[in-house]
Structures are given as C-alpha cells and as structure tokens.
Amino acid sequence: MDAGLASLRSDAVGAMRTALVSAENLQLSLRTGLSQEEQALTQTKNNPKETNKTGNEDLKEMLESNKESLKLEAMKRVVGLIAKGKNASELFPAVVKNVASKNIELKKLVYVYLVRYAEEQQDLALLSISTFQRALKDPNQFIRASALRVLSSIRVPIIVPIMMLAIKEAAADLSPYVRKTSAHAIQKLYSLDPDQKEQLIEVIEKLLKDKSTLVAGSVVMAFEEVCPDRIDLIHKNYRKLCNLLVDVEEWGQVVIISMLTRYARTQFTSPWKEGAMCDENSDKAFYESDSEEKKDEKEDKPYVMDPDHRLLLRNTKPLLQSRNTAVVMSVAQLYWHLAPKHEVSIVTKSLVRLLRSHREVQYIVLQNIATMSIQRKGMFEPFMKSFYVRSTDATHIKTLKLEILTNLANEANISTILREFQTYVKSQDKAFAAATIQAIGRCATNISEVTDTCLNGLVLLLSNRDETVVAESVVVIKKLLQTQPTQHCEIIKHMAKLFDNITVPMARASILWLMGEYCERVPKIAPDVLRKMAKSFTAEEDIVKLQTVNLAAKLYLTNSKQTKLLTQYILNLGKYDQNYDIRDRTRFIRQLIVPNEKSGALNKYARRILLAPKPAPVLESAFKDRDRFQLGTLSHSLNTKATGYQELSDWPEVAPDQSVRNVEVIEPIKEWAPLVGKTKKAKSDEKFYSDEEEDKEEEGSESSGSEDSSSSSSSSEESGSESEEESSEESEKTSSDSGQSSSRSEKSSSESESEKKKKRKTKKAPQKKSKPSATESDSDENGNGPVAQASSLSADSSSSGSDSDSEGESDSDSVTPQKKKSEAKSKPKVEQKSKKEVSLLDLDDFSPAPTNAPKSAVISSSLLSDLEGLSLSNVSSTMQVTTPSFGPVKTYELLHHMTGKGLSAKYHFPRQPCLYEPSMVSVQVILTNGSDHCLEEIHIGDRSPASLNIHCFNTIERLEQEASVTVSMGIDFSDSTQAANFQLCTKEDQFSVSIQPAVGELLMPSSMSEQDFCKEQGKLLGMNETSATISMATANTSSQAINKHVLSVANVGVVSSSQSDFHRFAGRTISSGALVLVSLELKESPAALLTINTEKSVMASMLLRDLKQALAQA
C-alpha cells in the first residue's frame, strides 16, 4: 500500500509538472492569443451573438481590474449567463486567474465557472490545479473539503493521478466532512476514468469501515455506483450500517436501505416459505403474538429467521415515521421484499399518509400501492376511502386511484365501490369516466355476484349522451357478455338498436362482433344489421370493415339462405378495398366459406373454425406484473428496465455462511442467545415499546442497559395483567349493581383503556397479521393446536380487546353506504337486500326522459331529512370532542366463556347514532374465541320478545382461536330498560343472552342553547318533572367533575350555562325522541337539587336514581 502510494505520488508529481509546464506556456501565449480573438470578435459585426460578446468584453475588463467588488460583480453576471445557458467559455482565462482570490464568494463563483467549463478548456483548467493542491493542505476542514470537491469535479483526464492521490489522502482525513467529500469524489473519478476501479474499491472498502454517520450514506452511494456487485465488502459492515441507520442523514438512508434490501435477498433465506414460522429463539422475543405458534417449532424443518435479518427489519421500522417521503417509501419496499408476509402490513398507514403529500409524490406512491394491492388486498382495504377520487385530482392520479379501488373490490365492499363508481361515471373528465367503465367491467368479471348488476348499469349507460362513455360501455359489455352469453339476447338486441347512433369505430366493431358471435340467438336482427353495413361499408373505418367481413362470414355459415347475396356483395367490396389487411381477410374468408373444388379440406371445418367457442377474456390490472421490479424504483414506475437497474435476486435456497458478518468477537450474537432463556412473555411485551433498551443491549455496551430493560419489562408485564384484572373487576361490579360506579374504578378503567390503546398502537403490526391469515386459508396459522400459556393468553386477550376498536371501525366502514341509504330515504331496510340493491340502476340521470321537477323535490326532501339527521350526529360528535375524558366506555359481559363453551362476548355502548335505524341504540359486541378450536357461523338466532327489533351483525363465518372480532348491532329498546333477549348461535351451539341497557344509554345528546333549555323546561312541568335533593361528594362540585359524572351515567349533551352553580344537560330518547332535560342546581355544599324534566316519567325516576348515586360518590 505504501509503495503503491509512493509510486502514485511520483505519478502525480509527474503529471503536475507537465501540467505546470503547459500552463506556463499558455500563460505566455495568452496575451497574443486573446488579442487575436478580440480582433476576430470586432470583425464579426454581423454575428447574432454580437451583443452578448461585447457584453462579455466589458466583463473581461472588470475581471481583470484590481477592484474586488468589480470582479465580484462581473462573476455574478457570468454566473447569470451560465444559468441562462448562454456560452461564457471565452472568459475562461480571465476567470481562472481569480481562483486564488481571498474573497470567498468570488472564489466560490469562480469554482462554479471552472466546473462548468473545465471540460471544454482542459489546458487552461490546469492553471488552477496548484491552487487546489495547496488548499488540500489547509488547516480549515471546510477549505480542504471544498478544494477536493472542485478538484474532483474538473473533468480533465490528465489530472486523474492527482485526483486519486487527493482522494486517498482525504479518505484518511480526521474530519468526517472531508471524508464524506472524498466518498463523493470517488464516484466522480470513476465516471471520468473507469480504469481506476480497483484502486477506488480499496478506498471504498476503507471508508465503509468508517463509523461516522456523515460518511455512511455517501460511501454506500459510491459503492452502488462503482462496485454494486462486491457484496463481500458489506458483510463486515452490515451490522454497523443497520445500527447507524437511524442517525444517518435522510438521503443516505434511502441509498443504504435500498442497498441493504439487495444484500439481504442474497444472504438470508426466504421468510415466506409455506408454513414458515418465525423461530422462537430469535423472533419470539420481538413479536409476542407469535407465541401461539410455538408448537410449530417441532415441525420437521422450521424456518429460523437470521438474527441479522431481524436486525435490519427492526432498525428500519422507526424510519416509517420520517418526514422524508423517499425514506418512507424505501422502508416500505424493504418490508415488502424482505419481511415475513404478516409483518408487511405495518407499512400501510405510512404509505397512506404519503398520499397527503404533493401531487408527484402521490403519483409514485399510488403506483406502488397499486402493485401491492393486487397481491395483498387486505393491506389496504381498511383504507379504501383514502383512495376515493376527488374532482380536483389530476387525471393520472384519478386513474391510479381507480385502479387501486378495483383491486380492492371484493364481495363485501363491492356495493360501496360501485356506488362510488356511479359518481365517477358522471365525471366531466371523460377519459376518467371511460376508465371507470373499464373498472366496472373488471369488478363484474372478478366478482360474480355483481355481474348482472354491473351489466344492467352498463346497458343504461348506453343511452348516455357522451360518445366515449357509450363506446367504452359497448366494449366492456362485449367482454362481459362473452363470459355468460346465454341469458343476454335482450342486451344484444338493445345494442343492435343503438348501432345507428354509435360512431366510435371500436364500439361499432364490438357490436358487430357480438352480432356475429351470437347470431343464432338473434336470428332476425343479425341479417338486418349486415344489410345496413353493406350499405355503409365503404365509409367505415378499417376495424369496422374487418368485423363486417367477419359477421358476413358467420351469417353465411348459419343462415346462408338469407344472407348469401349480402355476403358476396360485402366480400366483393372487401376484395377491392384500399387496405391490404382487409383484402387479405376477404380472400381468406372467401376461400374458407364458399365451397368450390379448390378449397379442399378446410371448407368442411369452416363452421368449427369461425364459430368455435371462445374463451372469455380476462380483464386484468395493468399493474399485474409490475412486481417483477423492485418497488419504489424508477423501473417500477416506468414498467421497463431503466439503465443501471439492479435486479433483486431470489432468496437463496440455503443461506450463505452467517459468520462472515461477525466483527471481532461475536458481540450481537452473544446477546441473542441468553435472551432466549428469559421469560418470553415479558421479553416480548417489552420489545415493542422500548427499542431503546434493546439497542443498548444489542450493542452490548453496558450492563445497565440490560438491567433497564428487565425493569421495564416487569413493569409492562404488570400493566398488562393490571388491565386484565381491571376489566374483569369492572365487569363483576357492573353485573352486581349496575348503577354503582365509583370514580376510582372509572379512573382506572380509563387508565387501563389508555394503556390498551397504547399497546394497540405499538402492536398494530402483529395484530394485523392475523387478519389476512384468516382470509388466506393457506397461511401459516392453520396448523396450530391449542397452545395457551397462561401468560401469553393474558397478553393476547388484552391485545385482542384493543384490537376491537380498529375492527369496529372497519366494520362500520363497510356499512356506511347502507346507513346513507337508510338515512336519506329514512325507511327501514333489511341489510342483505340493500346490499344487492345498491347498483348502477339508479343512474336515472341518463334515462332519456328526465323529469326534472320531481327529482329536485326528492333531493331537497332527502336533504331536509338529512339535515335533521345531521343535528343528531352533530351533537354526538361534539360531545365526543368536548368531553375531556372521551367517554369512559363501560364494558358489560354478555356471555362468559365458561358458559359459552369458549366463546365469550362483551358489549358496550359506543354512544354513536345507530347506522341502521335512528331509533336503534347501537351496541358493539366483542366476540372472543377462547376455545381450542375455530368457531364457525356465529350469528344471532331467535329473539324475545318477538317484537324486538334488532339489527343483527353479519354472520361471522369463522373465528380463529384466540381471535376476537368486534361487531356492531342496533337494538330498538323502545325507550324501556327491558332487557333484549336473543340467542347467540354458533354452528354447534346456541346461547341465550340478554342485553339490559342502563337508562342513560337510551338517550342521545341534544344540543340547545340555555334559552331553549329553559323554554323547553317550562313546557315540561308538573307531572313531567321529577326532582330530588341530593348530597354531593365534595370532590364532585367542580363543573368538570359534574359533567364527567353525568356523562358517564347518561348519554346527554352539556348545555352551556351562564351560572356557575347551575348545570344543564339535554338529551332525547333514542326511540321516541322525547326530550330529557337534566338540571343540577348547587345549593350550599353538599346539597344540590337535581331536576329531570321529561314526558317519560319512568325513565326520569330511574335516571334520577342513577345520577344520584353517581354524584354522591367521591
């Protein structure tokens, strides 16, 4: 190495000498040369660039003056010229002299100039080299770095040895900033002279070992440019890069992550294998929800995730929170390509977040989501609404969103999606409307339940005024009919009628093809169409002509009596057509169908050839094969291989030697092993929210780290069990006496709530996993037997409890359209029915006889009812926002798992307006399967009293063990606290359960002003007034505490009050809408007067009792 350096140095000195000599010569000849040029310039008066050049003339004078300010001014103007793309190269000699200027701004501008023109004026550029060489030795690191930057940017081959030397020296510089610059210089030198590759790799190898975060990104960039195939250089640095990653600057992160993605695909085995299990030893520690998979370890060949593989996944995860969209995307692609299938979904949220960013960012992210959503519907389904199209989106964004929505469509959400498509079809952007029609076609073929609905809707679109819409519909209908032609001669007839009005060639051709293909089903119409075509044949487009010939041939075969002459006429026309394709086709058809002595054997088979049953076309996504490219790359975006694209290799069958990544002693490995021995549950729990300790441990720095982690682990374990206890305690309490709710228990319940919430946040990833696995039947979890460790069970149940929220949300998502429907029309509808009914059929806008007046009336009336409805939802959500505690939700037990043979059910009142019918109270039920086998077909059976109006949840087809699901139902209690009894059925069993609502849950908040309140109260006096003097606990006298207590008992709205000792609450009963007014007047402590005004006197007294209890408690 030393010897090499010495020889290099002598090389460099040699080069320098020649450079200097030539420079001197130049300087001597500079004067004369230029004066000649000047003469030349003055002579060419008519030069179009003349003004420019004379301008440059005074610039030169300024540059050669002695005044710094003049020089600076000149340089600024020169830079202005460069920026505009004007040629300023003839100023080179004058500029280059200033390279050694003391004025730093001037110097910088000279650098800019030098870098821009050095390539064109190589000899002159050499003049500046010695200045840079001197600067490379400057004590100021900034000056050293910028000298290296410029030196390496001068693309003059003669100075390659000098650059090489400078890079090598800079790579060993004390300042990390200079080392970073040298990493950049490597790429520049490589592009200038690729022969230096070997030496440069040496430098890269050295810089890769650098521990500074500043250098890491740049050197990996250099690695990617110079020697992306030298994977072996990475081994030793792999763990360091993983650990540094979070602290590297954002641009470096992108480069490192994409390099590591490639690296990991060559070094680790696939985590996706059939039945692949994450090995307990390493993985269990991180993902506790895997605990149930423990026993699979005993399978013949378990998949063991390399700890290094896990390290990479774990260290990149926090970067999903980066503000830099490129970083988020690169982490997402890393998870997509490297993570076990069930972990990929943690990237979803972050990707959806990026959709809020700039238009261009949206475009790229949507492309990637489109590719992902083909393979993994489940990942994005909960976020379907984020892909709804807005009229202000750019067209390419709209089409991408449409693509994704189509990919996400399944039996459950198709009605929602089709409704949304309905709006899009009417869009003013016709290209987008056409794309929507194609999307409808795709949905129709993919989901057989809606094929008919879609078809009918499309037929309606045929009478649209817009040509492109009609044309697109015809084409799509043609494809759809092909899949099931039997029942649809009506549609074909309809299309034949439309034929005269359609002018778009593609659509005409499609209709003709349909006629021909199904001519036997429409025996009367087809010949007539052919007749028309014969008349207009010459004026048609080529594609239409071809189909006409086709139609003629097919009719000739099936109905030769009627069409023989027509066919011959058309064939004659085709024979003399200008287009050779048509002539060829005509000739071919004639030989095929018209029997003569020469035609021979084929003639017999003409019918079988032309009228062969044809396979239906498969409508596919344009993004189907995009995943052959690494996500997030330029190639993926363009769907072609870009220059320099590095193929992502397949996973190796057998992992290469892992020990190559070991540095010195086996630091991290050693850490991994002993962890296994510890209690797994505690470990697993803690890993999730304290990565910090984990990291400390990981680096094996101090013993304090491990101590820390163990303490936090125990605390988290505690909190886990606490929340469990809490909930059970609470449910006991509520079952014994429902009204009794001490403030303490409430507080702790909300605490445990938050605890759960927190957990849910952090555990999102593993939970999600269980969802797709439920749908994908081939997934890993099927083989699981009953493994329920006590500890893991508790953790699981708590996590599943919190899971319910998100589940519930997605659930309610899917029902919203029905809600809207029922809300708008305000009449009850059975759910299944409405699901089918949601169709394109109400595209009444398109029907040729629009009657405007009644329609607008419908709109306004529904609008009115809607506005009424809004005041309702209005309040509930205001309440949600205003109440500080966010409504402590009490959970009641519906079915204990002992009585339910493993199935347990809990319910609570979410206090939201019921989606199904306004008179219903919405109830959320959390079903948990605690048994050792899957439960199937969970649904609601008989109910009593028979008149009870319940909106049941959809039958749950399958509930995995340990899984839980939240469903929402609506019950019309008719404003009584009489229990609703019904049966909860599984495939095998039936359990009678009952829900008894607390009186406060039968209300919904109503907002009114204080004035209104008093007015209403005035109307409800006498019999309708119930009041009592109560004694309040002293702790409860603050208005906040009162609000809290009252709201915890009853779902009422706070009425803002002008008097501080007067508190008012208003609500309505859900079923009948009767007003319930609660007022509380504080007398001298602890006495207070509680008054309830309502027509429902029974409710009033019950409510009074409940409130009294709540307020009396400290």
Place this chain on the structure above:
Amino acid sequence: MIHSLFLVNASGDIFLEKHWKSVVSRSVCDYFFEAQERATEPENVPPVIPTPHHYLISVLRHRIYFVAVIQSEVPPLFVIEFLHRVVDTFQDYFGVCTEAAIKDNVVVVYELLEEMLDNGFPLATESNILKELIKPPTILRTMVNTITGLTNVGEQLPTGQLSVVPWRRTGVKYTNNEAYFDVVEEIDAIIDKSGSTITAEIQGVIDACVKLTGMPDLTLSFMNPRLLDDVSFHPCVRFKRWEAERILSFIPPDGNFRLLSYHVSSQNLVAIPVYVKHNITFREGSSQGRFDLTLGPKQTMGKAVESVLVSSQLPRGVLNANLNPSQGTYTFDPVTKLLSWDVGKINPQKLPSLKGTMSLQAGASKPDENPTINIQFKIQQMAISGLKVNRLDMYGEKYKPFKGIKYMTKAGKFQVRT
C-alpha cells in the same frame, strides 16, 4: 443521481439550468414539452418521462416546472422529494418562489444549488446549515456588503454539519426567548349529494417557530396523545421517547420548522363544521339553469367560521352566471368556467347564500353532472380533533422562555358533490 436541473416557466421557456456532472443539452427538455402539450392541464404532465438516453423527473410548484435529468436508476421519490426541498428552500430564502424572484437572485440560487448537491447527491438540505453557508439576501445585508465589501458566503464549515444535531446551529442568541407552536388541522372530506359524509379525515401539523438561546431541550406533551394515529416527525424528535411515553422530546432547530404532522385516528367521528344546501339544476331544452347555494355552520363549538371561499368548476356548457350573493363577492370566469365566491365570515343568524341563474349554450344538451363544490374555511382557536397540548417544558437552559400555542382548523380537500 441528479444530472442536471432545468427550470421551465408556464410559457415553456427554460429560464435556468444547472449541471452537476457533464453538461446535458437543453434539447432534452423537448420530450418534456411534448408531454406538456399532450396534457390538457398543467397538473396532468406525468412526473416521470422516459427519453432515449435520460429520464426526466419533474415537479410543478408555483407554476414553475422543476425538471431534473436522470441518467440511471434512482428511486423517483428521492428526486421528487429533493426537488420539493429545493422549492421550499427558495421560498425560505426569497419569500416567494416565482420566476422573477429566482431571476433576481440567480447568484444565490446557483450558490444554493451548488451546496445542496454534490455530484448529483444531496449534500446539505437543512435550512439551518444552508443559512450559515449562504446568508439569505436582505436589503440591509446587501447594503452593508456593498459598503464593507463583505460577502454573504460563510467561510467556516457550518457547525451543524458535524454535530449530532445537524439541524441546529450553535451560538444562537436572542434577547427575547420565545417558542410558538401552531396546531393546524385540516379536514379532508367528501360530502355527497344528500349531505351525508362519504369520507372525512383530519390531518394535522404542528408548525413551530422557536427562537431560543443556546441548546434548549424541549418536551411537549399532549392531553390526549392517543388521538394521534399516524405521525411523522422532524428528525429532531426523539422517536423512542415518543414510542415509550407519547411525549415529543427534541432539541429544536432555530427558526421556523414543521415539528410534526399527524393523522387523527379514524375511529373518531369527524365533526364537519359547515353544511351546504344546494340546488343546482339544468333543464333539458332550456337555456337557463338554476343555481342556489346556502352555507351554514354546524359543529363549530361556538367558534366563528371565517375566510370561507367557495369555488366550483361549472360544466362546459355554461356561458355565464347571473348570481346574487347575500354577502361577499363572486366571480365567474367564462373561459375556465370557474365560479368562486368569497364569502368571508359565516353569520349563523343570517346564512350566506348565492342565488341566481346560469345561462347555457343554446341548443346544447344538459350537462351530465352537476358541478362539485370545493369549500375553504378557517376556524381560529380550535383544533377540530380535540387535540390539546398539555405542557411545554424546557431543559438545558436557565432562562424562562415565552411560550405560546395557537390552534386552527382549516378545510383541506373539502368537496361537496351535488
């Protein structure tokens, strides 16, 4: 990575070019112009355009296209994000990012671009670092420089570049130490014909303006952190602290920056602060259409809805609109068919309305679709999600800073389908 950058204005002229590697002829932009011609709207130009030897990645901001020329595989988002960062920097330096501003400051622009990329790879993009390297141009500084001969280019390596807190410069001094945080939430919603909400989301950001001496270490905690469903942070925020305690702990950059952006978890119902009553009808065969629009407040928690602006892209067949606003002013551009109505503040007692007729092209058939209505509004002193900052503490410095929190709710992409 990034080979060259071209700045193209609305009329299709290249007004600035910069090359980081060898020079790429500006004729490469012809491919871009082609794509621009094909696109009907300026927004419809595809962000990634392949050409035989290069790839063009462009962003459109402030009616200027920033076209980057790429020669080989690179994550497109990398380039796009960088270009947006360039625009942000320009805006930060010049106040606005217009063609005129860039042309006036071409030298500073060049110096900035030179510092931001080295050989096409981002070098310094943090505004704090850049400002130490190149001082933003102010009138005062230009005057002082011309008199004293000083320059606005720093001589020293910015301290941030090497420290563990690259976003903050050292030696910051203020006489008034103050830290302001703006919680700004935006509601994105689509409301359907009948007034029911199809989708509604709340996105928020916390923008900070911190002017504190020394190296303060701040923690910001929320009353209800679990509202925040998905967050992204400025690099200064300690992620692990957030993971564990839901507390934002950070050493702030100096000046303005975006601390946090978040998405409010979707299980919370979104309060929609305004409603629209609309009746827009076109009749077959008639050359008149009716337009009737009334706005009203809803779920505003008693706060006033301000700066309301309604805009709508009317169908192509509409020739003119003759409307009568009960308050504010409206304009209708007969060329772009854009109707916009500057309402101002909504008075709940007297709801603003816009009524009148539209004249349609004679003989044209009635438009298929009723126009979509876009609404913008602002509500001061309220974060619609209910997010509340609990407290802000400062460690590491002795003085008492002045702290301020402001809440605001705005309409994001708020659309009403009619």
